[in-house]
Amino acid sequence: MNKNTKIALTLLAVMGLAGIFLTGVALHPALATTDFCVSCHEMEAPLAEYQQSAHFSSASGVRAECSSCHVTEGFGPTLYDKIDALRHVYGHFTSSIDTDEKYEASRLRMAERVWADMKEHDSRECRSCHNQEGFEFDKFQSHSSAKRMSKGLDDGKTCIDCHKGLVHTMPDMTSGYKAIQNELITASTDPDIETGIVFPLETVIGYPKKEGNRESRILGGTRLTVLDNEGKWLKVRVDGWKQDGVDAMIYELQGKRIFSVALDISARNKSTIHSTMFDEDTEQTWHKVSYEAWVSNQGLIEDETKLWEYGEKLHSGNCGSCHMAVPANHFLANQWIGVMKDMKRNIRHLSKEQYRFLQKYLQLNAKDVKETSH
Ligand code: HEC
Ligand code: HEC
Numbered sequence: 214m215n216k217n218t219k220i221a222l223t224l225l226a227v228m229g230l231a232g233i234f235l236t237g238v239a240l241h242p243a244l245a246t247t248d249f250c251v252s253c254h255e256m257e258a259p260l261a262e263y264q265q266s267a268h269f270s271s272a273s274g275v276r277a278e279c280s281s282c283h284v285t286e287g288f289g290p291t292l293y294d295k296i297d298a299l300r301h302v303y304g305h306f307t308s309s310i311d312t313d314e315k316y317e318a319s320r321l322r323m324a325e326r327v328w329a330d331m332k333e334h335d336s337r338e339c340r341s342c343h344n345q346e347g348f349e350f351d352k353f354q355s356h357s358s359a360k361r362m363s364k365g366l367d368d369g370k371t372c373i374d375c376h377k378g379l380v381h382t383m384p385d386m387t388s389g390y391k392a393i394q395n396e397l398i399t400a401s402t403d404p405d406i407e408t409g410i411v412f413p414l415e416t417v418i419g420y421p422k423k424e425g426n427r428e429s430r431i432l433g434g435t436r437l438t439v440l441d442n443e444g445k446w447l448k449v450r451v452d453g454w455k456q457d458g459v460d461a462m463i464y465e466l467q468g469k470r471i472f473s474v475a476l477d478i479s480a481r482n483k484s485t486i487h488s489t490m491f492d493e494d495t496e497q498t499w500h501k502v503s504y505e506a507w508v509s510n511q512g513l514i515e516d517e518t519k520l521w522e523y524g525e526k527l528h529s530g531n532c533g534s535c536h537m538a539v540p541a542n543h544f545l546a547n548q549w550i551g552v553m554k555d556m557k558r559n560i561r562h563l564s565k566e567q568y569r570f571l572q573k574y575l576q577l578n579a580k581d582v583k584e585t586s587h
């Protein structure tokens with residue numbers, strides 16, 4: 214028997230004993246006390262977070278214990294939970310969360326397990342105290358919140374869809390999009406682009422000729438057709454729309470404020486007009502245009518699928534923490550500008566470029582874009 218096998222066997226034996234112990238606890242729910250949980254969960258979090266929440270102390274004095282939210286009542290679920298609880302023991306002996314660093318590193322993974330469980334069981338832990346039929350929505354402080362909650366429940370949403378981070382600090386949801394962003398950055402700094410379609414990840418500068426002075430800013434997520442290449446330079450074409458009288462901007466689509474290129478004064482009359490139409494709805498004249506410029510070959514993405522996957526992750530990671538991420542096709546492309554402005558205070562940690570990219574992603578998937586262009 215080698216050393217590792219011995220350790221594994223010892224571990225199994227210990228877990229077996231611990232399993233019997235926990236099953237005992239299961240059958241005597243009184244033992245599943247907060248003290249018991251905290252005997253292992255002695256880290257600053259989650260106890261300190263819990264003690265600051267309205268579920269620990271409030272005007273009504275009703276207290277939710279750890280087990281009220283994490284151990285379901287009733288014989289069936291309790292037994293199941295305890296078998297499941299062996300993971301805590303296993304984790305304990307493998308020290309998966311015994312320092313603050315490890316705890317934070319595991320937080321998202323653990324939280325996702327709790328969310329998935331609660332979702333699967335229609336948040337029965339919450340419902341053991343909060344009765345859905347008992348809510349009086351006209352007594353809510355905010356009319357719009359009351360409407361959101363009652364409509365959400367009618368649409369089949371469950372408590373945990375909207376009430377994440379109620380007791381504990383929200384996990385860092387940004388790891389998903391940061392990982393993709395890093396991959397994209399790495400891929401775009403050592404490019405081998407000669408022809409085809411590319412997209413800037415962030416704003417890039419457009420030049421009239423290789424080097425020289427800048428004449429435009431081409432925004433992240435804009436589709437560029439590569440026409441020519443020389444060393445570290447690419448000549449590209451942007452196809453888009455200009456609104457009559459608005460010289461400084463090329464938009465992605467007719468009638469929609471999805472920004473593609475911001476033109477400096479020197480480039481405002483440079484684009485080629487292919488056709489002109491009058492938009493009855495807005496009573497504006499629009500020109501279908503193309504614009505050509507030179508750009509550096511740095512920061513351009515060839516993998517379109519990965520690029521929009523980044524957009525999707527930016528959306529779910531930033532807009533799904535306080536409420537469910539509102540699907541892009543719930544709004545018109547132009548409405549997303551206002552919604553993003555309203556939510557700006559909630560996503561301060563996003564850089565300007567990430568914010569713009571997210572807005573473009575949402576607009577390109579808006580109700581009036583996806584349906585008309587596909
Ligand atoms: C034997 C020590 C121990 C005890 C006792 C214990 N835990 Fe845990 N718990 C852990 C460890 C270790 C983890 C991390 C497991 C991992 O890394 O996946 C964990 C993870 C969790 C998670 C994260 C989600 C999941 O399912 O993994 C929750 C929630 C949790 N514990 C709640 C509780 C509650 C509530 C109690 C009391 C009823 C309790 N724990 C008792 C050690 C323990
Ligand atoms: C042991 C009973 C109990 C359980 C279980 C419970 N709650 Fe509560 N909850 C309360 C009580 C009591 C209050 C009122 C505290 C106060 O007076 O502000 C409350 C307050 C709240 C509030 C308003 C205060 C705040 O912190 O925002 C929300 C939202 C809420 N609960 C949601 C939930 C959700 C979601 C769950 C399941 C994850 C849950 N509750 C589980 C008893 C419980």
Ligand code: HEC
Pocket residue numbers: 336339340343344345352353354358359361362363364365366370371372373374375376
């Ligand atoms: C569609 C989203 C949504 C769903 C689903 C939802 N809520 Fe809410 N709930 C809200 C919003 C928004 C508020 C307003 C407070 C806030 O902004 O956090 C709220 C407020 C509350 C409050 C505080 C009421 C007050 O004003 O004092 C409680 C308690 C609560 N919810 C419990 C629950 C429980 C329990 C469930 C599941 C049965 C649930 N909620 C489902 C969105 C939702």
Ligand code: HEC
Pocket residue numbers: 247250251254259260263268277278279280281282283320323324327328373376377378379380381382383384
């Ligand atoms: C009112 C319900 C409620 C109470 C009380 C509660 N939790 Fe949680 N707990 C949750 C929810 C919901 C999550 C999922 C993450 C989130 O939304 O914050 C969670 C997540 C966790 C996690 C995973 C790490 C994390 O931060 O997401 C651990 C560990 C945990 N709880 C342990 C405990 C312990 C120990 C206690 C008692 C000291 C406790 N919880 C009390 C609802 C509760």
Ligand code: HEC
Pocket residue numbers: 357358531532533534535536539552553555556559560
């Ligand atoms: C820090 C919490 C938080 C984050 C993060 C957040 N929101 Fe919200 N959001 C709220 C709250 C609270 C409300 C309800 C009150 C209100 O309307 O201001 C809301 C309401 C909304 C609404 C409904 C209001 C309307 O105009 O119809 C939409 C849509 C929305 N959010 C989209 C987003 C998007 C997109 C993001 C990401 C860019 C985001 N939210 C990020 C807290 C947040």
